Amino acid sequence: MNRINKVFEHKKNEKIMSLFITAGYPDVTETVDLVLGFERNGADIIELGIPFSDPLADGPTIQYSSNIAISKGITIQGIFDMVVDIRKESEIPIVLMGYINPMLRFGLDNFFTAAAKAGVDGLIVPDLPLDEGGMIDELARANGIQLIYLIAPNTSDERMQLSDQKSDGFVYCVSVTGVTGAREGSEVQQSVDKFIQRSKANITKNPLMVGFGIKNFDDAQNISKEVDGFIVGSALIETIRTSYPSEQWKEVVFDFVHQLKFGYSRN
Amino acid sequence: MPVITKTSYSEPNQKGYFGAYGGKFVPETLIPALNELERAYKEASEDPEFEKEYLYLLREYVGRPTELSFANRLTEYYGKAKIYLKREDLCHTGAHKINNAIGQILLALRMGKKRIIAETGAGQHGVATATACAKFGVQCVVYMGEEDMVRQKLNVDRMRLMGAEVRGVSSGSKTLKDATNEAIRDWVTNVEDTFYIIGSVVGPHPYPMMVRNFHRIIGDETKRQLMEMEGRLPDYLIACVGGGSNAMGIFYPFINDDVHIIGIEAGGLGVDSGQTAATLTKGRPGVLHGSMSYLLHDQEGQIELAHSISAGLDYPGIGPEHAYLHDTKRVEYRAVTDAQALEAVSLLSRMEGIIPALETAHAFAWLEELMPTTTSDEIVVLNCSGRGDKDMETISKYL
Ligand SMILES: Cc1ncc(COP(=O)(O)O)c(C=O)c1O
Numbered sequence: 001m002n003r004i005n006k007v008f009e010h011k012k013n014e015k016i017m018s019l020f021i022t023a024g025y026p027d028v029t030e031t032v033d034l035v036l037g038f039e040r041n042g043a044d045i046i047e048l049g050i051p052f053s054d055p056l057a058d059g060p061t062i063q064y065s066s067n068i069a070i071s072k073g074i075t076i077q078g079i080f081d082m083v084v085d086i087r088k089e090s091e092i093p094i095v096l097m098g099y100i101n102p103m104l105r106f107g108l109d110n111f112f113t114a115a116a117k118a119g120v121d122g123l124i125v126p127d128l129p130l131d132e133g134g135m136i137d138e139l140a141r142a143n144g145i146q147l148i149y150l151i152a153p154n155t156s157d158e159r160m161q162l163s164d165q166k167s168d169g170f171v172y173c174v175s176v177t178g179v180t181g182a183r184e185g186s187e188v189q190q191s192v193d194k195f196i197q198r199s200k201a202n203i204t205k206n207p208l209m210v211g212f213g214i215k216n217f218d219d220a221q222n223i224s225k226e227v228d229g230f231i232v233g234s235a236l237i238e239t240i241r242t243s244y245p246s247e248q249w250k251e252v253v254f255d256f257v258h259q260l261k262f263g264y265s266r267n
Numbered sequence: 268m269p270v271i272t273k274t275s276y277s278e279p280n281q282k283g284y285f286g287a288y289g290g291k292f293v294p295e296t297l298i299p300a301l302n303e304l305e306r307a308y309k310e311a312s313e314d315p316e317f318e319k320e321y322l323y324l325l326r327e328y329v330g331r332p333t334e335l336s337f338a339n340r341l342t343e344y345y346g347k348a349k350i351y352l353k354r355e356d357l358c359h360t361g362a363h364k365i366n367n368a369i370g371q372i373l374l375a376l377r378m379g380k381k382r383i384i385a386e387t388g389a390g391q392h393g394v395a396t397a398t399a400c401a402k403f404g405v406q407c408v409v410y411m412g413e414e415d416m417v418r419q420k421l422n423v424d425r426m427r428l429m430g431a432e433v434r435g436v437s438s439g440s441k442t443l444k445d446a447t448n449e450a451i452r453d454w455v456t457n458v459e460d461t462f463y464i465i466g467s468v469v470g471p472h473p474y475p476m477m478v479r480n481f482h483r484i485i486g487d488e489t490k491r492q493l494m495e496m497e498g499r500l501p502d503y504l505i506a507c508v509g510g511g512s513n514a515m516g517i518f519y520p521f522i523n524d525d526v527h528i529i530g531i532e533a534g535g536l537g538v539d540s541g542q543t544a545a546t547l548t549k550g551r552p553g554v555l556h557g558s559m560s561y562l563l564h565d566q567e568g569q570i571e572l573a574h575s576i577s578a579g580l581d582y583p584g585i586g587p588e589h590a591y592l593h594d595t596k597r598v599e600y601r602a603v604t605d606a607q608a609l610e611a612v613s614l615l616s617r618m619e620g621i622i623p624a625l626e627t628a629h630a631f632a633w634l635e636e637l638m639p640t641t642t643s644d645e646i647v648v649l650n651c652s653g654r655g656d657k658d659m660e661t662i663s664k665y666l
Contacts, residue, residue, distance in 0.1 A: 054555060104552075154300075177459070
């Protein structure tokens with residue numbers, strides 16, 4: 001069974017935590033170690049961001065981490081190599097998340113073959129909606145890479161059902177209309193309940209993960225109470241940004257991860 | 268040599284593709300907005316009342332039709348084909364951009380949108396949008412790269428005077444590309460009540476088609492005017508190409524005709540200098556700002572910074588329809604450098620008493636190459652897309 005499906009299968013009684021980290025941030029030499037540490041501290045799924053110069057669905061935090069990673073010389077081949085290194089020690093599901101242009105430039109055929117070979121499980125492409133997904137659907141299937149589509153509060157019932165059909169692994173519920181980034185709790189909670197109810201009614205084949213704007217344990221629990229789990233990105237990267245490169249930075253980051261999942265410090 | 272299309276041209280297709288280019292490469296959140304826009308635009312274009320109001324405003328407010336002026340001294344100077352200028356510089360606000368801004372604001376009002384956003388490079392689209400918003404009393408936010416705010420300061424002041432909020436963008440190259448990113452992020456966030464007036468034939472479907480259609484009046488008028496004056500079609504059409512809206516506007520009505528069409532890109536310091544905005548000449552297919560087209564990007568697919576002395580052409584992408592017309596060889600695309608454009612500014616100013624925008628000057632600069640190959644019984648029409656007042660500060664440095 002695919003690693004993603006297995007996680008949802010085996011952890012029915014807890015909220016699945018997926019963590020997004022920009023590959024190559026804060027440095028290309030840190031990504032593997034960070035991912036392994038995230039797993040030790042409660043992460044169930046890793047979303048590895050492929051940095052892009054013009055991330056138009058992202059807020060300032062991920063724009064910043066992407067720019068740093070690019071300036072440190074991140075490459076797609078380098079990201080596949082990181083996945084290979086992670087796979088030497090871990091079976092945590094890895095979902096790549098990136099904009100379509102770098103993948104096109106790498107060559108879609110090569111991209112999917114290399115991703116599968118490295119041990120990637122899934123793929124999210126924020127600027128490739130269902131309407132354009134045809135260009136990768138077949139390649140993904142042929143290489144055993146699960147495609148995960150996003151749904152937003154303004155997505156119609158009909159499109160939600162189509163996203164469910166076309167997705168594998170899980171469906172990604174974008175909790176607010178907007179770009180990525182941590183938000184105030186009340187802002188996220190407003191009207192999210194109704195959206196989640198509608199998503200649950202329409203997404204029947206796949207698990208549901210909710211993300212965008214979650215910054216701590218309470219946010220995560222509140223927003224995911226009706227779904228299978230939650231996704232945190234900007235708040236994690238923000239924690240790295242404020243602690244790196246102090247001596248204890250990784251401990252601070254891993255403790256943040258532990259608290260996100262369990263609600264208490266690891267010490 | 269011109270390729271005559273035998274069948275009639277009907278791009279884009281239902282999915283918004285011009286051949287392999289175009290499409291809707293946007294986050295899911297924008298899909299409902301694009302679908303709503305597509306429906307509203309289709310309804311509006313079938314509604315005679317909408318067209319009536321659009322044409323009324325273009326006549327009474329913008330000052331259309333613009334003249335097709337015979338450039339007698341420039342013609343004498345080259346001593347070859349007759350040169351006519353389509354005078355978009357005479358439009359209210361000083362460039363063609365207002366044709367599209369008027370079209371889109373009418374659509375926005377029809378859709379009940381309360382807030383308008385736009386991106387701008389040279390500031391001409393920002394000014395056109397601010398103007399349309401003032402005219403209709405609608406809230407207006409314009410995103411502009413901080414570098415462009417310096418080199419087009421006059422236009423920043425004009426927008427603010429008309430009540431628009433100009434938001435400086437400090438990310439990336441601080442130019443048009445980055446302003447467009449920010450405008451899209453604003454739109455994703457405020458999609459319910461906000462209408463995004465895109466300033467060129469770029470972006471996701473239906474924008475490239477819709478913006479072209481709001482500008483085709485340039486070509487339609489040109490055809491009629493030249494018929495009246497010369498009783499025939501031109502042999503050559505020339506326009507500068509940034510995103511490509513003034514060019515599509517004048518080219519489109521001639522696509523099925525036996526006319527040699529040339530689009531001029533900004534070569535910057537030279538197409539091989541690494542400091543260029545010549546997207547079709549140096550770029551490769553890729554996806555930016557919602558559509559598949561030619562693009563300047565590196566081995567890793569990261570977008571490269573464009574360079575042009577002209578803020579309105581300083582963009583690493585180009586409209587998808589131009590990518591299609593390039594691949595099918597229906598239109599010839601060439602590039603001229605910053606220096607050639609500056610020379611053209613001074614030549615046109617002395618010869619015709621018209622100070623062109625730096626963008627427009629790129630089209631004029633190509634006359635140096637083209638004119639010697641023409642004959643005196645031929646006709647060249649050049650789209651004079653805008654006037655140069657906004658560029659005086661830049662131009663003065665080279666006087
Ligand atoms: C006068 C003028 N011409 C041309 C352009 C380039 O845009 P487009 O290629 O869409 O006509 C601009 C853009 O700002 C402009 O101001």
